[in-house]
Amino acid sequence: MPDVRDGLRDGLRSALEGAGVDGAPAEIAIERPRDRSHGEWSSNVALAAAKAAGRPPRELAEQIVAHLSVQPPPHVVTVEAAGPGFVNFRLAPSWLHEVLGAVIDAGVDGYARSTEGAGRSVSVEFVSANPTGPLHAGHGRWAAYGDSLCRLLERCGYAVCREFYVNDRGRQIDLFTASLEARSRGAEPADDGYHGTYVAEWAAEMPDAAEVRRWGLERAHRDQAETLAAMNVSFDLYTSESELVARGAMGEALHELGSRGMVYENDGAVWLRTGDFGDSADRVLVKSDGEPTYFLPDIAYHHEKFSRGDLVIDILGADHHGYVPRMRAALGALGHPPDGYETLIGQNVTLRRGGAEVRLSKRAGDMVLVADLIDEVGPDVTRLVYLLQSIDTTQTIDVDVVSAQSAENPVYYVQYAHARIHSLGRMAAARDVQRAPLDDVDLSVLVHERELDVLRALASLPDTVVAATRARAPHQVTNWARELAAAFHRFWHDCPILRDDVDQELRQARLWLVEGARVGLAVALGILGVSAPERL
């Protein structure tokens, strides 16, 4: 894929040589200046290399400019030194026409794809909700975030395994089973049981002959899987904790930890020396009553995950972050390298409805389900709303705003751009306007600022995808989609395409620009897992 920066970099490198600078930095940074009046691209090499060159940055920048001006890199119109020592490049629009060609050539499958993860595998665990009830609005955030992160990783060449851990044994399951059974008898669950209305509903569905525990687990799993499917999220692997224990994986992990001298007994319990590996204290693996804690099978599970990924990622809610040091310690005790395990901690989600916060509590029963949100606003809006913000921020979803068919709702802005593109296609078909082959179309007529802004946005998508992947930040793709939509709406407003007074050449070029925008938007929405409507 052609990148205009390669030419700029080559030019800067030889200009540095020409200026007699030996210690040129290996990586020459070329960025888009915030202020458009500074040109299309800018480099800080003069600032970075000033020390090695032994002269003031501004002076070095001017020398670089003098050399570059003799034989400018491709597309470059002017080079100038500016500010404290930046080298600014002004480019002819041809560089953007080249971008459009590349977008069209690569298409939705190929554009903004990276090979930086090629040959690497990664296991990503997310959601992993207990099989004791439906997914609440908090789970929805991890579903949307985790799946879109996986899509980003895949677009960058990683082989991804989406994992869901089913914690289907232990005390919570006992309580859930007992609650279900109580409801089926028409009784109230115990105080520490599950009181959600869904428990009663499920109990009413349950056949008399059903084995309550198994039936309940399956019912919860089915409910969760349906919600996830509605959100366009699917997992490659569900791992059942009880099966993991049954097939001996837990015992093997315990044995391995023991053989490494990491385990000891105290007060009748079996402890792991996590304190020696950065945790604040040692942790219990097997309780004094002989029952393993949640921790031990989870260690076995994580141990296994390294066979599926060079990199193992856990996506956790902030309420579980305290768990990270002990897992990290346990994996260290098993000999796994520290940088092979990555935890992404997301802040909580709250919902607001009618101006008041809705509390999320599974046992109290007063909660907002992802399924409810999907019913109210649809799966695409639900998913996009989750991906509007960084997971570092506590998110408050105002259901009234998100469900409103109004301009306050940020989702429609992007959807409308998509709908307009398809609307154009329908109108073109109605008027029997065909798009000529790209090779026969002269893109150089695209010189309107509105046109160029759309192309600039398209040009930035590959960088956005790589940056969002590295930062584990799918919301950056959402921001890009909003930017592209903004550029597209402005273009649409100012640049007619099918109107009779539009020149044929220009119309053809604009049709291809619209196609480029469609490709870019499709790539972004694909990463976000959102399907935009073809009409609103």
Place this chain on the structure above:
RNA sequence: GCCCUCGUAGCUCAGUGGAUAGAGCAUCGGUCUCCUAAACCGUGUGCGCAGGUUCGAUUCCUGCCGGGGGCACCA
């Protein structure tokens, strides 16, 4: 007390080791005989506070203040 995280415009949030920090909403005012006005155009005294590193810090480091979360032989 210790750990994690956040603090940017009236509100909800982006953003970056660089040059004059952005968007949406809200406010006020414009734009449909014109490919859908769910759109476009105009309207802004803001990086919690104090140090440090740096040629350059809103960004990195330390401390403080404030919000949220976590510190089990629960999961």
